[in-house]
Amino acid sequence: MSAFLAVIGRELRLAVRAGGEALTLVLFFVMVGVIVPFAIGPDRPQLMRLSTGIVWIAAFLSMLLGLDRLFRADDEDGSLLLFTTSALPLEAIVAAKLIAHWLVTALPLLLATPILALLLSMTMEQWTKTLLALLCGTPALTGFGAIGAAVTVGLRRGGLIAPVLILPLAIPVMIFGVGSADPLAGNGATLFLIALSLVVAVFAPFAAALALRSASE
Amino acid sequence: METPVLSAEGLAVMRGEKLLFSGLGFAVGAGEALLVRGPNGVGKSTLLLTLLRVVRPLAGAVSGLGPTEMHHIGYQHGLKGRLSVIENLRFWKQLGGGTGLAPEAALAEVGIAALSPLEAGFLSSGQLRRLSLARLLVSERALWLLDEPSAALDTEGEALLGRLIDRHRESGGAAIIATHHDLPLAVAPRTLVLVAAS
Numbered sequence: 001m002s003a004f005l006a007v008i009g010r011e012l013r014l015a016v017r018a019g020g021e022a023l024t025l026v027l028f029f030v031m032v033g034v035i036v037p038f039a040i041g042p043d044r045p046q047l048m049r050l051s052t053g054i055v056w057i058a059a060f061l062s063m064l065l066g067l068d069r070l071f072r073a074d075d076e077d078g079s080l081l082l083f084t085t086s087a088l089p090l091e092a093i094v095a096a097k098l099i100a101h102w103l104v105t106a107l108p109l110l111l112a113t114p115i116l117a118l119l120l121s122m123t124m125e126q127w128t129k130t131l132l133a134l135l136c137g138t139p140a141l142t143g144f145g146a147i148g149a150a151v152t153v154g155l156r157r158g159g160l161i162a163p164v165l166i167l168p169l170a171i172p173v174m175i176f177g178v179g180s181a182d183p184l185a186g187n188g189a190t191l192f193l194i195a196l197s198l199v200v201a202v203f204a205p206f207a208a209a210l211a212l213r214s215a216s217e
Numbered sequence: 218m219e220t221p222v223l224s225a226e227g228l229a230v231m232r233g234e235k236l237l238f239s240g241l242g243f244a245v246g247a248g249e250a251l252l253v254r255g256p257n258g259v260g261k262s263t264l265l266l267t268l269l270r271v272v273r274p275l276a277g278a279v280s281g282l283g284p285t286e287m288h289h290i291g292y293q294h295g296l297k298g299r300l301s302v303i304e305n306l307r308f309w310k311q312l313g314g315g316t317g318l319a320p321e322a323a324l325a326e327v328g329i330a331a332l333s334p335l336e337a338g339f340l341s342s343g344q345l346r347r348l349s350l351a352r353l354l355v356s357e358r359a360l361w362l363l364d365e366p367s368a369a370l371d372t373e374g375e376a377l378l379g380r381l382i383d384r385h386r387e388s389g390g391a392a393i394i395a396t397h398h399d400l401p402l403a404v405a406p407r408t409l410v411l412v413a414a415s
Contacts, residue, residue, distance in 0.1 A: 003311050081293070
């Protein structure tokens, strides 16, 4: 357990030391929210209708942006090779890295949603529903992203290929994410989103570790 | 010799499209050191990775200790430039588990105790190598796989490396070392010369 926490601690420490990166993601997230009202015009009812979808698109794009560094740095400095000699299985190390990655890339976005809510003139209810949906859905995005990042870790331009790979996997997350914030719908979509995240959280570390093992060969 | 710590039999390894070597067999017992020699590109590093079970051999098998009972030192150190020297070492101790020196004591052992609070990104390549050697000491493992361990080390560092390997062997550990240099070892090691497959 202490080794598991050590991996999370190292990731968080690195993210804090290189502070700019987490901030870049948040800035990107807010930027999408700033630009959209200009692109579709200052029609408040329309903005309000589209707001949930816009927040999800912004969150998805920002999370893609942070994906590349998930395993690449460890691959380049040899940490990934040394993980094979670790007492902790690679699957557990990947799981720890995913938890840290979610804390560093998704949590700041959740904290920044009030800014977007203001910019897109969301109602209080819309905002809380969107926040809940993001909370339930982003773990799945992180998990799918990890699989994409692990598969492309050996490729020079993997940063561009991983998003294309995980796009089809991310579409259900988007559909149910936006659906669960729909005021007329029940909580079926939210439950499905939670189920999706739980399944991916269990499955992604194994898939990503498998991909990393075959990449190092 | 009793049961070897690690043995390889009929090992053939392919890298890319090229067959590096084939029919390679050897055994390393407790307290032994094996020097792997051969020209550049003959497959010394790849052999060590095969023993680490990272590279799968085309034919043959490696038996004995598994990767969690080995240390590997390669040309990459697995160190983060933004973390301090001691933070890096603490991390690898926690991940390696088991018994071994405290990180502070290990740093003193390899002669870089004064650098402990410094970010690892500021270290010279020789100092990074010493920090890597400290990793061998913080968690005890029966087998050391060392890939050019004396690279970037000064004369005193080479003597230190020799002492570490001697002590490791005295306590029943084994080491497989790919190198071009003659290491100052107390007990002469065995030598394995790799020859390129035709």
